[in-house]
Amino acid sequence: MDRLDPSDVMSAAEAAALLGCSRRQVYLLAEKDALPGARRLGHSILVVRPVLERWLLTGSVES
Secondary structure (H helix, E strand, O other): OOOOOHHHEEEHHHHHHHHOOOHHHHHHHHHOOOOOOEEEEOOEEEEEHHHHHHHHHHOOOOO
16 A cells, blocks of 8 residues: 555544544444545554545445
8 A cells, every 4th residue: 555644544533423423433343444545653543534435436446
């Protein structure tokens, strides 16, 4: 993957707002590898915005 711009990464709270769910649900989905673009960084979850948005629009993470 190419280097990401900081604007391409969102927090669990931002992902939750986009998905219309709780931050806890984002963590649970990430733990189950059910949230495309989610990466654990220590105790935090970061989500790659373009991957998540592509998944929401197309249902696929393929480019």
